[in-house]
Amino acid sequence: MTVTPTRSGSAPAAERPAHRDPDVLRWLGSYASSAIGDNVYYVALSWAAVQAGTPSQAGLVMAASAVPRALLMLGGGVVADRFGPRRVLILSNGVRCAAVIAVAVLLLVAAPGPWLLGLLALVFGAVDAVLMPALGALPARITPRGQLARVQGMRGMASRLANVVGAPLGGLGVALGGAAAAFGTAALLFAVALPLLMAVRMRRHPLPQKPPAGPGAPARATAWQELRDGLRHIRRNPVLARLMTVIALSDLGFVGPLNVGLTLLADERGWGAPGMGWVLAGFGTGAGAMSLLLTVRGRVPRAGLVLSVSIAAGAVAIGALAYVPTLAAAVGAALAVGLLAGLSGTLCGALVQTESDPAYVGRVTSVASLFSLGLAPLTFPVTGAAIALWGTGPVFAASAGVCVLGGLLGLGSRALRHAELPR
Known part of the structure; x- marks a missing residue:
């Protein structure tokens, strides 16, 4: 077991495993509640948008949140580092809760048009741009570096649970009380996360002290200067610099086929919705199993090498999805994708946090999140149009090639290839 020095430096203390740390468990509970609320919210929003307007208007409502998320994500990293991730998460969940409650009340008393739902989606996108970097930065402030891989595994398990529970819960809310009831359920889940976050104690204080105020004192850096400092921090760290490129390529090649492409593939093969x-x-089973394994194990030796190999191998499984002859084989390929994507995703998150200087974790996370949650979803219409022109097989193969390129770039970087997680 890893030991860490006490504050006095006189004697070592045993490092508490993350799954036994009350602060980590409170953070995990708040994350799970908020993530389930996200899934309920998206079900409610999609249902309300379809009921309120035309299919094209509903599509615009569902896509509206991607715009502020992509535009503001880097600024969200600056906010998380400047004000602290815990404070930002509390405020963000409070804003989301209030916005959803307001829309739920309006739906009960009136029949607002798609413009209101579009405004709600824009608000959520803007809040997400601040919330996501803070969410990635908080674990490094509440648990030792040696536990970050385990924390990422725990987060992966909570995310899978949210996906399994959230959509059916949202559907049940719509069935029982319409979109207003589903929005109310989402607001309740966001509210549950607040006291859990408030109870989390920050154990690490990596932020530099504020400059003294008064005449002649140096001016505090502007938000733009802090953002440039964060980007400079990434550029000067060879592991982070290459890791950002690997994350960008793997997400750009992964997200389209596993979302839009899979729906069109199922229709083409006659598999249908079931x-x-x-x-x-x-896919979910594979990703969940890998998250559980990493939660129990806590550390993967030669993390950078394993990350790069798993991305390349996962790309092969993605390409195979479009060419397997039967549904059973497709399920097997998706299981392999889930296992490998779960492994690489967890290692990416852990390496981002351990390689970053603690004062820059929010800004580094915002760059990684920009690719994953801001730009990658914009490939959905491109993937759909490409499949309409060339079919599923060539598009899946091309997407797999983009992912393979990410894995090869990781293998080609000596710094990333030899990157290790703390013991």
């Missing part, structure tokens, strides 16, 4: 559900279940 078949697509089985394929998604295979």
